[in-house]
Amino acid sequence: MTEPKLRVESLEKYFPINAGLASKLLNWNADQQYVRAVDGVSFEIEPSESFGLAGESGCGKTTAGKTAIRLLEPTGGDIYFDGRQLTDLSGSELKSFRREAQIIYQDPFESLNPRFSVYDWVAEPLDIHDIGTEEERTERVYRTLDNVGLEPPSAYAGEYPGDLSGGERQRVAIARAIVLNPSFLLADEPASMLDVSIRASVLDLFKRLQRELNLAALYISHDLSLLKYMCDRIGIMYLGKLVEVGPTEEIIHNPKHPYTKALVASVPEVDPDNRRDGASIGGEVPDPTFETTGCRFANRCPEVMPRCRDGEPPMFETSDDHYTRCVLYES
Amino acid sequence: MTLLEIETLKTYYHTETGDVHAVDGVSLSLSRNETLGLVGESGSGKTTIAESINRILPENGEVVDGSIVYDGVNLTELSEKELQKYRWNDVSLIPQSAMNAFDPVYTIEEQIVEVIRAHRPDTSKAEARERAQELFEFVDLDPERVTDYPHQFSGGMKQRAAIAIALALDPPILLADEPTTALDVIIQDQILERIKDLQAEINSAMIMITHDISVVSETCDEIAVVYGGRIVEYTDTETVINEPHHPYTMGLRNAFPSIAEGDQELISIPGSPPELVNPEEGCRFADRCPFAEEECYEKTPQPREVAEGHVVECHRADEAEELRPEANKKEAWTEERPKDAAAGQEGYSND
Amino acid sequence: MSTQNRTSTEDEYDILSQHYGGRSRLRQTLAAQREIFRGERLGQIGLLLLAIFLFVGLFAPLLAPYDAQEKLRTDDGEIKRMEAPSTEHLLGTTRLGRDVLSQVLIGTRIALIVGSLGAFMSVFIGTNMGLISGYFGGWTDDILMRLTDIIYGVPFLPFVIVLVVILGPSLLNVILAIALVQWRSTARVIRSQVLTIKERPYIEAARAAGGSDVRVLYTHILPNVLPLVFLYGAFSVGWAVIAEASVSFLGFGDPLSVSWGKMLFTAYTANAIRTAWWWVIPPGLSINLLVISVFLIGRTYEKVSNPELRERE
Numbered sequence: 001m002t003e004p005k006l007r008v009e010s011l012e013k014y015f016p017i018n019a020g021l022a023s024k025l026l027n028w029n030a031d032q033q034y035v036r037a038v039d040g041v042s043f044e045i046e047p048s049e050s051f052g053l054a055g056e057s058g059c060g061k062t063t064a065g066k067t068a069i070r071l072l073e074p075t076g077g078d079i080y081f082d083g084r085q086l087t088d089l090s091g092s093e094l095k096s097f098r099r100e101a102q103i104i105y106q107d108p109f110e111s112l113n114p115r116f117s118v119y120d121w122v123a124e125p126l127d128i129h130d131i132g133t134e135e136e137r138t139e140r141v142y143r144t145l146d147n148v149g150l151e152p153p154s155a156y157a158g159e160y161p162g163d164l165s166g167g168e169r170q171r172v173a174i175a176r177a178i179v180l181n182p183s184f185l186l187a188d189e190p191a192s193m194l195d196v197s198i199r200a201s202v203l204d205l206f207k208r209l210q211r212e213l214n215l216a217a218l219y220i221s222h223d224l225s226l227l228k229y230m231c232d233r234i235g236i237m238y239l240g241k242l243v244e245v246g247p248t249e250e251i252i253h254n255p256k257h258p259y260t261k262a263l264v265a266s267v268p269e270v271d272p273d274n275r276r277d278g279a280s281i282g283g284e285v286p287d288p289t290f291e292t293t294g295c296r297f298a299n300r301c302p303e304v305m306p307r308c309r310d311g312e313p314p315m316f317e318t319s320d321d322h323y324t325r326c327v328l329y330e331s
Numbered sequence: 332m333t334l335l336e337i338e339t340l341k342t343y344y345h346t347e348t349g350d351v352h353a354v355d356g357v358s359l360s361l362s363r364n365e366t367l368g369l370v371g372e373s374g375s376g377k378t379t380i381a382e383s384i385n386r387i388l389p390e391n392g393e394v395v396d397g398s399i400v401y402d403g404v405n406l407t408e409l410s411e412k413e414l415q416k417y418r419w420n421d422v423s424l425i426p427q428s429a430m431n432a433f434d435p436v437y438t439i440e441e442q443i444v445e446v447i448r449a450h451r452p453d454t455s456k457a458e459a460r461e462r463a464q465e466l467f468e469f470v471d472l473d474p475e476r477v478t479d480y481p482h483q484f485s486g487g488m489k490q491r492a493a494i495a496i497a498l499a500l501d502p503p504i505l506l507a508d509e510p511t512t513a514l515d516v517i518i519q520d521q522i523l524e525r526i527k528d529l530q531a532e533i534n535s536a537m538i539m540i541t542h543d544i545s546v547v548s549e550t551c552d553e554i555a556v557v558y559g560g561r562i563v564e565y566t567d568t569e570t571v572i573n574e575p576h577h578p579y580t581m582g583l584r585n586a587f588p589s590i591a592e593g594d595q596e597l598i599s600i601p602g603s604p605p606e607l608v609n610p611e612e613g614c615r616f617a618d619r620c621p622f623a624e625e626e627c628y629e630k631t632p633q634p635r636e637v638a639e640g641h642v643v644e645c646h647r648a649d650e651a652e653e654l655r656p657e658a659n660k661k662e663a664w665t666e667e668r669p670k671d672a673a674a675g676q677e678g679y680s681n682d
Numbered sequence: 683m684s685t686q687n688r689t690s691t692e693d694e695y696d697i698l699s700q701h702y703g704g705r706s707r708l709r710q711t712l713a714a715q716r717e718i719f720r721g722e723r724l725g726q727i728g729l730l731l732l733a734i735f736l737f738v739g740l741f742a743p744l745l746a747p748y749d750a751q752e753k754l755r756t757d758d759g760e761i762k763r764m765e766a767p768s769t770e771h772l773l774g775t776t777r778l779g780r781d782v783l784s785q786v787l788i789g790t791r792i793a794l795i796v797g798s799l800g801a802f803m804s805v806f807i808g809t810n811m812g813l814i815s816g817y818f819g820g821w822t823d824d825i826l827m828r829l830t831d832i833i834y835g836v837p838f839l840p841f842v843i844v845l846v847v848i849l850g851p852s853l854l855n856v857i858l859a860i861a862l863v864q865w866r867s868t869a870r871v872i873r874s875q876v877l878t879i880k881e882r883p884y885i886e887a888a889r890a891a892g893g894s895d896v897r898v899l900y901t902h903i904l905p906n907v908l909p910l911v912f913l914y915g916a917f918s919v920g921w922a923v924i925a926e927a928s929v930s931f932l933g934f935g936d937p938l939s940v941s942w943g944k945m946l947f948t949a950y951t952a953n954a955i956r957t958a959w960w961w962v963i964p965p966g967l968s969i970n971l972l973v974i975s976v977f978l979i980g981r982t983y984e985k986v987s988n989p990e991l992r993e994r995e
Contacts, residue, residue, distance in 0.1 A: 056515035071890055098892030111883040115905040125891040165603050195372040196542055200586050200599030229588035266520035267590045268545035270572060284487050
């Protein structure tokens with residue numbers, strides 16, 4: 001068995017509420033309150049696998065992704081990258097890890113520095129890690145621009161983000177991410193800000209690059225149909241916790257957790273002949289400071305039972321490689 | 332019975348570089364109880380159509396031609412003051428971002444009461460308050476929370492409240508501009524369900540504006556596909572989805588992933604949406620269209636009826652049956668085009 | 683971009699890399715400055731005024747008809763006291779028989795030195811304080827911002843006077859004193875700007891690529907706050923000029939140099955403020971014009987960082 005590319009175990013990320021000096025001094029004896037954005041999340045991603053994290057806004061999926069590559073400092077838990085403990089890396093070790101894991105953001109209008117030309121932006125990682133001579137860098141930047149479909153590269157190199165369309169900007173962001181030949185990519189809602197007609201070309205670019213560069217990827221999205229298109233496995237998050245993990249086919253066509261069922265059922269479809277039933281749950285995701293001793297979904301769950309409130313249910317394996325955090329599946 | 336009739340509407344934005352033809356000859360009609368979906372990408376002009384009806388255009392926007400006839404009155408000819416009578420009373424708007432729809436310093440109730448009393452001055456405060464509670468019940472909100480301030484509501488609740496306030500005066504026409512885009516799927520689903528139910532209960536017609544073809548296909552009776560400031564295809568939902576006649580509609584259908592379909596091949600439309608600053612003669616989709624012929628570049632196609640109630644703006648609309656299977660093939664959209672067409676258009680624009 | 687660039691060949695990579703590499707950053711910045719002042723009538727007037735002052739400052743010894751400190755005498759050996767303007771002395775003379783025009787011209791140098799050095803130092807301190815405070819946050823931010831609060835509590839002019847008295851009345855000490863107080867406003871504004879910019883995804887993208895804090899601060903954040911730095915730089919020039927004039931007018935300036943403020947001070951001690959208009963108006967007007975010129979320039983920059991001002995035209 002090979003090591004997974006990325007493995008996180010009981011990952012936690014808490015954000016303190018009211019952390020200013022004044023309030024600390026004034027409330028020195030009060031308990032510090034936290035938003036438990038990620039509250040014990042475990043998953044692993046194999047080399048060249050695509051894993052998706054889905055859930056409603058505020059479920060902690062983006063925080064989980066960023067914490068997993070230490071763009072945010074974890075509050076607790078362990079992260080292993082290629083089998084190496086990542087949690088307490090620092091300095092040059094952390095810097096060399098940064099070569100391996102890259103991130104793509106949702107909003108291509110915000111994720112490029114407006115003061116950097118396309119060339120400078122894509123070349124910067126090479127500069128940071130001191131790779132190659134000036135000529136080698138140039139060659140590599142141009143090859144990368146070419147590879148992400150910004151052709152001819154010379155027409156783009158001197159442009160500034162303000163001159164580019166959304167799709168072009170997202171390609172520039174992708175170029176910067178792959179210029180270091182990473183082995184892992186985190187893509188946070190990579191297509192949700194793009195126009196419908198060009199989304200597919202960006203998604204297909206991700207697929208091709210993953211194949212060509214042997215990239216493992218973590219896709220984060222609220223859009224299950226996008227994850228279905230992109231991913232081998234999907235994890236569903238609710239209030240900081242994974243409630244279901246399994247192969248894409250299983251999650252979409254055979255969801256087990258009542259929350260996943262609701263989520264899948266509420267995706268609208270382009271099929272006027274086939275009316276879906278729609279989601280069966282009411283209410284909304286509670287406030288992130290929400291605390292409970294039982295199942296987090298109990299208050300909205302259509303199949304709630306008294307024992308759901310007795311304690312947090314563990315993950316049950318409902319079929320091969322398919323896990324669900326719901327007492328319905330206790331064997 | 333036709334409630335609203337828009338004819339060859341043209342709305343331009345005056346900018347330093349020239350007039351942006353955001354809406355460039357659009358004709359639509361809306362019947363009582365009908366739900367019409369305007370589908371298009373950002374910058375297609377779909378929102379400008381709605382803003383023209385209510386005349387809430389940005390300062391540099393102007394309706395330069397065409398008519399919007401409601402109840403026998405051409406709204407474009409009215410003065411600002413005369414039009415004010417129609418806003419909210421006859422045509423009300425459900426905005427995309429409910430955050431901006433409410434004033435944070437007043438309770439929701441106060442704001443609903445104000446809207447009612449501004450348009451119906453003879454309504455008593457008590458009556459207006461009662462109406463506010465009724466509206467809250469209508470949109471599945473707890474009527475007791477009507478005295479809350481906007482910030483006490485979650486995103487989904489605010490959107491419901493925005494629908495409530497839009498319904499306050501029983502307007503015959505509702506304009507919904509991306510009413511669920513900012514919401515999560517489950518909430519979106521709840522709200523769309525509610526909107527569908529409401530239509531059965533009240534006598535409002537609705538224009539739903541969205542980029543999401545799946546949302547309109549689930550909620551709308553008719554769909555108008557907007558591209559480059561024009562309506563390229565306009566007919567009942569089923570026909571638009573199952574028998575599209577315009578290549579853009581055909582492309583859109585394959586452009587984004589569906590949760591239901593099995594192994595799906597996505598097809599993206601190469602290039603980017605057209606510049607609408609003083610556009611030249613010719614079909615605006617021609618640059619991106621796999622079936623474009625010489626004629627398409629030279630002459631702007633005019634709307635024509637390919638079947639009853641099915642209007643298409645395409646020179647090759649008659650060949651739709653043959654083109655459709657082609658459009659479902661990925662090669663059609665990539666073949667024989669320069670490789671850079673997929674991303675290259677704008678890079679050249681400042682040469 | 684030229685049309686020939688469209689074809690990509692290997693050799694072209696070299697040429698282009700030189701073109702698009704770091705060197706073009708300066709060119710881009712200059713082009714951006716031109717863009718800012720295009721169509722801004724008042725800003726252009728400010729630039730023109732400043733250019734005149736710079737020219738005068740640079741060539742003052744050549745332009746001045748007399749030595750500014752020389753006691754001029756008539757042919758019969760008498761000191762030319764308080765002479766009204768004449769063709770010989772265009773702006774008249776002082777009580778000690780010095781040529782006012784020459785003093786104003788030479789005084790331009792002091793004003794420019796104080797303005798530019800004072801502004802540079804205060805903006806340098808303030809920008810770095812703001813960058814570090816805003817970027818690192820937490821305790822660093824708390825400490826630096828409380829320090830800023832303390833400086834805010836210091837009354838400007840008395841502080842400068844006290845410091846100059848302690849350190850000794852030299853031009854450099856006046857500049858130092860000005861900079862030590864003046865940085866506070868720059869620090870505050872830069873910090874708040876950094877707070878918004880550091881949340882942008884492209885800053886996280888810079889860290890995700892492995893960029894160090896120093897790199898993120900100075901190559902990613904700084905260029906984005908630069909318009910504000912220029913704005914506060916321009917205002918600081920004005921404030922520094924006024925401060926120096928005030929200090930000199932109150933008699934705490936450098937006794938050896940001729941500055942506009944000191945001219946006013948000597949006119950005042952000579953009881954000539956009401957009588958010798960030619961001795962008072964030229965230095966006063968010069969202070970005014972210089973300050974106005976930098977404020978006009980600052981105002982133009984302000985429009986860049988605060989687009990709302992553009993609407994009010």
